[in-house]
Amino acid sequence: MTSMGKKEGTAQVILVGDELLAGEVRDKNGYFLASSLKALGYKVTAIHVVPDNLEAIANSLKLAQRNCEVTIVSGGLGPTSDDRTAEAAAMAFSVDLELHQGWLRQLETFLKDLGMRLGDANKKQALLPRGAAILNNRKGTAPGFVMEGMDNKLLYFLPGVPSELSDMFEQEVAPDLASRAGLKVQTKIVDVFGLPEAVLYERLDGLEKAIPSISLGFLPEFPVIHVKVVARTGQGGDVRADSEKALAAIEKKLGDHICGRDMKPFATSLVNLLKERGKTLALAESCTGGRAASLVTEVPGASSVFKGCVVAYHNEAKQGLLNVPLEVLEIHGAVSAETASAMAEGVKHVLGADIGLAVTGIAGPSGGTPDKPVGLIWFSMSGPWGIDTYNKVLKGPRHWIQSLAGHVVLDRLRKRLL
Amino acid sequence: MTSMGKKEGTAQVILVGDELLAGEVRDKNGYFLASSLKALGYKVTAIHVVPDNLEAIANSLKLAQRNCEVTIVSGGLGPTSDDRTAEAAAMAFSVDLELHQGWLRQLETFLKDLGMRLGDANKKQALLPRGAAILNNRKGTAPGFVMEGMDNKLLYFLPGVPSELSDMFEQEVAPDLASRAGLKVQTKIVDVFGLPEAVLYERLDGLEKAIPSISLGFLPEFPVIHVKVVARTGQGGDVRADSEKALAAIEKKLGDHICGRDMKPFATSLVNLLKERGKTLALAESCTGGRAASLVTEVPGASSVFKGCVVAYHNEAKQGLLNVPLEVLEIHGAVSAETASAMAEGVKHVLGADIGLAVTGIAGPSGGTPDKPVGLIWFSMSGPWGIDTYNKVLKGPRHWIQSLAGHVVLDRLRKRLL
Numbered sequence: 001m002t003s004m005g006k007k008e009g010t011a012q013v014i015l016v017g018d019e020l021l022a023g024e025v026r027d028k029n030g031y032f033l034a035s036s037l038k039a040l041g042y043k044v045t046a047i048h049v050v051p052d053n054l055e056a057i058a059n060s061l062k063l064a065q066r067n068c069e070v071t072i073v074s075g076g077l078g079p080t081s082d083d084r085t086a087e088a089a090a091m092a093f094s095v096d097l098e099l100h101q102g103w104l105r106q107l108e109t110f111l112k113d114l115g116m117r118l119g120d121a122n123k124k125q126a127l128l129p130r131g132a133a134i135l136n137n138r139k140g141t142a143p144g145f146v147m148e149g150m151d152n153k154l155l156y157f158l159p160g161v162p163s164e165l166s167d168m169f170e171q172e173v174a175p176d177l178a179s180r181a182g183l184k185v186q187t188k189i190v191d192v193f194g195l196p197e198a199v200l201y202e203r204l205d206g207l208e209k210a211i212p213s214i215s216l217g218f219l220p221e222f223p224v225i226h227v228k229v230v231a232r233t234g235q236g237g238d239v240r241a242d243s244e245k246a247l248a249a250i251e252k253k254l255g256d257h258i259c260g261r262d263m264k265p266f267a268t269s270l271v272n273l274l275k276e277r278g279k280t281l282a283l284a285e286s287c288t289g290g291r292a293a294s295l296v297t298e299v300p301g302a303s304s305v306f307k308g309c310v311v312a313y314h315n316e317a318k319q320g321l322l323n324v325p326l327e328v329l330e331i332h333g334a335v336s337a338e339t340a341s342a343m344a345e346g347v348k349h350v351l352g353a354d355i356g357l358a359v360t361g362i363a364g365p366s367g368g369t370p371d372k373p374v375g376l377i378w379f380s381m382s383g384p385w386g387i388d389t390y391n392k393v394l395k396g397p398r399h400w401i402q403s404l405a406g407h408v409v410l411d412r413l414r415k416r417l418l
Numbered sequence: 419m420t421s422m423g424k425k426e427g428t429a430q431v432i433l434v435g436d437e438l439l440a441g442e443v444r445d446k447n448g449y450f451l452a453s454s455l456k457a458l459g460y461k462v463t464a465i466h467v468v469p470d471n472l473e474a475i476a477n478s479l480k481l482a483q484r485n486c487e488v489t490i491v492s493g494g495l496g497p498t499s500d501d502r503t504a505e506a507a508a509m510a511f512s513v514d515l516e517l518h519q520g521w522l523r524q525l526e527t528f529l530k531d532l533g534m535r536l537g538d539a540n541k542k543q544a545l546l547p548r549g550a551a552i553l554n555n556r557k558g559t560a561p562g563f564v565m566e567g568m569d570n571k572l573l574y575f576l577p578g579v580p581s582e583l584s585d586m587f588e589q590e591v592a593p594d595l596a597s598r599a600g601l602k603v604q605t606k607i608v609d610v611f612g613l614p615e616a617v618l619y620e621r622l623d624g625l626e627k628a629i630p631s632i633s634l635g636f637l638p639e640f641p642v643i644h645v646k647v648v649a650r651t652g653q654g655g656d657v658r659a660d661s662e663k664a665l666a667a668i669e670k671k672l673g674d675h676i677c678g679r680d681m682k683p684f685a686t687s688l689v690n691l692l693k694e695r696g697k698t699l700a701l702a703e704s705c706t707g708g709r710a711a712s713l714v715t716e717v718p719g720a721s722s723v724f725k726g727c728v729v730a731y732h733n734e735a736k737q738g739l740l741n742v743p744l745e746v747l748e749i750h751g752a753v754s755a756e757t758a759s760a761m762a763e764g765v766k767h768v769l770g771a772d773i774g775l776a777v778t779g780i781a782g783p784s785g786g787t788p789d790k791p792v793g794l795i796w797f798s799m800s801g802p803w804g805i806d807t808y809n810k811v812l813k814g815p816r817h818w819i820q821s822l823a824g825h826v827v828l829d830r831l832r833k834r835l836l
Contacts, residue, residue, distance in 0.1 A: 021462040023453025024636045027445075030467070035441025044439040046474075049448070049465035056464070218442045265817075283729070289715025290708025293729045297707025298817055300783055302731070308739070309729035311701070311711045317726035317769055321739065351735055365718055399683075399716055 011042040012064040015049045016057055016075035016085050017160060028162045029074045031219075036169055039187070039217030039228040040177060042070060052076060057088035065092070065149045070177065072169075075160030077142040079121030085157060086145075090129035093147060097127045103134050103143045110141070132157075135172040139164040144172065154180070183232045184239040190227045190250055191260040193411055200225060203253045207246065213237060214246045219263075223404050226263050256415045265298040270410055273417040274305035274355075279383075281413075282353035283309035284322055284343040286334065286360035287377065291406030307351040312343065322346035335360050335372055337380075341389045344380035355383040359409045361391075363401045377405045381413055388412070429460040430482040433467045434475055434493035434503050435578060446580045447492045449637075454587055457605070457635030457646040458595065460488060470494060475506035483510070483567045488595065490587075493578030495560040497539030503575060504563075508547035511565060515545045521552050521561045528559070550575075553590040557582040562590065572598070601650045602657040608645045608668055611677040611684070611829055618643060621671045625664065631655060632664045637681075641822050644681050674833045683716040688828055691835040692723040692773075697801075699831075700771035701727035702740055702761040704752065704778035705795065709824030725769040730761065740764030753778050753790055755798075759807045762798035773801040777827045779812075781819045795823045799831055806830070 013033045019025045030047045037044050045068060050056045057076065064071040076085030090097045104126045108118050128134075128145050135144030135156065142159040149155060156173050158165045170187075178185040192200060197220060204227070208214055217228035229250065231243035251258060260269045274281055283292050293309035296302050310321050315334055318324040324342040332338040340358050348356025361377030368374035373393065380389040392408060394401045431451045437443045448465045455462050463486060468474045475494065482489040494503030508515050522544045526536050546552075546563050553562030553574065560577040567573060574591050576583045588605075596603040610618060615638060622645070626632055635646035647668065649661035669676060678687045692699055701710050711727035714720050728739050733752055736742040742760040750756040758776050766774025779795030786792035791811060798807040810826060812819045 021452055021465065022456045022635075023449055023451075023462075024638065026449045026638075031441055031444045033441075034439055038440045044441075045469060047439065047467035051463060218440075220442065220444075285708075285711075287715075289720075290703075290711030290727055290729065293703075293708030293731075294712055294820075297705075297729070297731060297781075297820070300816060302707075306731050308731045308735035309708055309727075310739070311708065311715070311727035311729070313711075313715060313721055313724050313726045314769075320770075321726070321728070321768065350739065351732075352738075363715075398718060402712075402715070 009042045009070060010068045011037045011044050011070040011072065012068045013037070013044065013047040014057075014060050014064060014071060014073045015047065015160075016052060016073065017049070018052045018082070020049050021051055029160065029165050032162070032166055033072050033074065033169065035217045035219050035228065036174070037070070037072070039215050039230040040174060040185070041215045041230070041232060052082045052084055054084050054088050054091065057085055058091040061089060061092040061155065065153045065155060069153060071153070071155045072173070073155065073157045074165055077125065077144070077157065077159045079124050079142075086128055089132070089147060089155070089157060093129055093131070093149065095130040098130050099123065100126045100128045100132070100134065100143070103128075106136075107141060107143075135168055135176075137164055137168055138171065139167050144168050146173075146176065178232065182234055184235075184237070186231045186239045186243040188229045188243060188247060189262045190229060190247070190254070190258055191263060191266075192225045192227060192254060192257050193223065193259040193266075193407060195225075195254070195257050197225060200227075200254075204250065207249060207253075210249070211242055211246050213239070213242045222400070223407055224259065224266060256418060259411060259414065265295070266407060267295045267299050267302070267410055270414045270417070271296065271299045271302050271305055273414060277417055279354040279417075280305050280307050280352075282307045282347045282351035282356050283409075284347035284356065284358040285309060285311050285406075286313060286318070286343070286358075287363045288359045288361075288402050288406045288409070289313065291402050292357070292359065292409050295406055295410060307353045310347055310350070318343060318346075322350065333372070335362055335376060335378060337378055337389045337391070340378035340380035341382065341387050344382040344387065344389075348382050355381070355413065357381050357409050357413060359405055361394075361401075361405060363398045363405075365398055375401055377401070377408075379405075379409050379412065381409075381416065383416075385416075388416075427460045427488060428486045429455045429462050429488040429490065430486045431455070431462065431465040432475075432478050432482060432489060432491045433465065433578075434470060434491065435467070436470045436500070438467050438493075439469055447578065447583050450580070450584055451490050451492070451587065453635045453637050453646065454592070455488070455490070457633050457648040458592060458603070459633045459648070459650060470500045470502060472502050472506050472509065475503055476509040479507060479510040479573065483571045483573060487571060489571070489573045490591070491573065491575045492583055495543065495562070495575065495577045497542050497560075504546055507550070507565060507573070507575060511547055511549070511567065513548040516548050517541065518544045518546045518550070518552065518561070521546075524554075525559060525561075553586055553594075555582055555586055556589065557585050562586050564591075564594065596650065600652055602653075602655070604649045604657045604661040606647045606661060606665060607680045608647060608665070608672075608676055609678040609681060609684075610643045610645060610672060610675050611641065611825060613643075613672070613675045615643060618645075618672075622668065625667055625671075628667070629660055629664050631657070631660045640818070641825050642677065642684060674836060677829060677832065683713070684825060685713045685717050685720070685828055688832045688835070689714065689717045689720050689723055691832060695835055697772040697835075698723050698725050698770075700725045700765045700769035700774050701827075702765035702774065702776040703727060703729050703824075704731060704736070704761070704776075705781045706777045706779075706820050706824045706827070707731060709820055710775070710777065710827050713824055713828060725771045728765055728768070736761060736764075740768060751790070753780055753794060753796060755796055755807045755809070758796035758798035759800065759805050762800040762805065762807075766800050773799070773831065775799050775827050775831060777823055779819075779823060781816045781823075783816055793819055795819070795826075797823075797827050797830065799827075799834065801834075803834075806834075
């Protein structure tokens with residue numbers, strides 16, 4: 001490769017597929033590849049979505065190869081006659097297609113384990129441009145491949161199925177790029193909650209300069225932001241030490257805003273902390289309507305610490321199931337500190353849990369008053385340490401407020417248990 | 419325009435933004451524009467994501483204009499120095515930028531209503547290429563604009579904020595395209611649940627041929643598919659009649675798989691039906707962990723018919739809060755017809771509702787047995803008509819099974835109330 005110095009390499013992404021141009025599928029691969037390439041130190045100069053058309057694909061390959069050190073192509077490697085990426089690559093490189101016997105033998109073993117046999121479709125998929133080197137697919141039957149063009153330009157061809165693409169990128173492409181450049185690479189992901197994007201970027205600003213082997217990538221998924229931390233060193237460097245140094249610096253800068261690792265479900269850390277502390281949890285939700293419970297139950301094995309939840313949408317349910325006194329509801333209203341704490345106490349007791357959490361508020365779009373505007377949410381947490389009741393005014397459309405409030409109530413408990 | 423015959427026009431989309439190439443933002447506009455252009459009868463031949471760079475934007479504009487009748491550009495119209503789309507358009511068309519006084523006056527009125535004044539940033543945004551015609555922005559301060567190039571090629575420039583872009587497309591671009599072509603346009607959206615995509619496409623196949631003024635676009639958002647139905651007729655045609663004819667045909671082909679209209683929250687039809695019938699609802703959820711309740715409470719005003727939900731994750735909660743008898747749990751297990759129906763009856767009674775729905779199952783990834791595999795879900799619906807208990811085996815990762823099961827249990831009740 002011409003240059004693998006940090007942030008010097010340029011890259012392009014080509015997404016192949018009529019379904020993307022018809023809006024029938026919402027692309028995930030462009031976003032994933034852009035973020036991953038940035039984290040590997042590349043500057044992505046363009047993403048092109050092109051149809052399943054031989055000339056269109058071949059032209060975009062020729063152009064990308066002229067402009068960028070690395071090109072990643074996604075899609076068009078399937079078994080049907082629409083899938084023409086391998087043929088277009090052969091055309092762009094002016095080589096023939098040939099049957100890749102090594103891949104066919106490998107695929108035969110893979111299929112045998114599933115009780116299946118090689119078919120004609122598999123043979124079509126093993127027709128690759130001469131000179132292509134196989135990229136192994138652990139998740140499917142389409143082989144990926146890599147070709148080296150003029151001036152050591154690299155073109156990687158990956159299947160369009162997002163789970164196959166991301167696995168192949170992490171397992172095959174990233175290590176191959178690193179080894180060609182004589183680099184060792186280590187990737188870690190830190191999940192962040194409760195910091196505005198601008199503040200997060202500001203806090204981490206300067207880290208890439210302070211530890212030159214580190215690159216950062218950001219993948220926001222409301223309301224969490226995933227930060228990809230990639231360390232890359234030459235043979236003399238200690239990639240693990242640099243990665244740990246960067247993570248320590250990030251921990252210091254972000255503190256308990258780090259809510260998890262490796263894009264696991266949001267409540268994973270909370271469920272683990274509850275297990276460690278031997279505590280059980282119950283939830284009482286009003287305006288969030290089950291969103292906090294959904295987050296907890298997304299974690300496999302949550303049942304060992306999660307007793308359940310009462311979605312007390314009506315005041316009747318707050319009284320009948322959670323034993324919120326009628327006077328409290330009448331004097332202070334359903335959206336109040338008093339009701340929130342009575343709900344937390346009530347659900348803890350009713351479900352026999354160690355900790356009770358409650359949320360009640362006004363998700364909108366209507367129902368606000370000057371005293372109690374849309375977005376006003378009261379939270380309460382009742383546990384062995386006593387009761388903690390607080391409020392926030394959240395902004396945004398109804399489903400954002402509901403989702404954000406569900407995250408907030410769980411996150412406060414996570415921080416408490418740290 | 420050269421030709422506005424159905425499916426004859428070609429279009430391209432250009433998305434401008436460094437943040438898209440760094441993977442820091444997941445694009446929504448490409449998907450929206452591709453789907454909307456297809457529904458208007460255009461063949462989208464490419465989507466390009468380009469950086470905030472004058473030459474890169476100008477080159478892509480020149481190329482797109484050469485190849486397509488319509489080009490839609492998104493982003494780069496903001497007030498900062500990074501926002502260079504207007505300048506690039508002037509460069510591509512070899513014209514000067516000039517202050518658009520009409521827009522400034524309009525903006526002044528808009529800002530006055532918000533208690534604000536024109537600033538320098540607004541003046542920068544009013545610098546548009548000579549010959550540009552304004553596209554009104556009802557949602558923000560960046561004007562959109564349209565330019566006519568060689569051979570009547572049209573280039574529309576829209577702001578990158580998704581809510582501003584989609585509003586401007588529907589309010590300004592689609593009508594402008596129609597009026598330039600001498601067409602009347604009517605757009606309707608039908609939401610579909612419970613049909614595999616392939617079956618849906620097959621059932622609607624032939625409709626565009628049967629009613630030549632109709633085009634269809636598809637936007638899948640798991641587990642619902644939105645079908646955009648666009649009628650376009652010349653001055654002699656009756657666009658409303660054609661649209662109604664198409665909708666009637668779609669209703670006949672899809673029947674009660676049509677779960678709603680206009681991309682409203684999934685449970686909107688259910689909540690409306692409950693209001694009409696004067697019935698109240700209570701939910702008991704185990705494996706779905708609050709997802710059904712979340713769907714119901716996403717609908718503004720659901721509180722008038724929704725009493726609440728018990729997420730009975732533990733057997734203790736099934737017994738204590740829902741009065742499921744211990745023998746039922748011991749003999750039949752938590753995932754069984756007997757437990758599901760006891761939960762539905764229990765929650766109906768406990769929350770004093772007319773209708774009780776229950777879900778209990780195995781969301782995985784572990785916990786399956788040969789008798790009761792991962793994905794086995796029991797559902798029950800108890801109402802004035804008696805009790806209906808049924809099961810399904812759902813496929814996919816844990817969060818898909820949970821989400822799908824939450825939709826299934828509500829959809830069965832919607833169909834029942836029709």
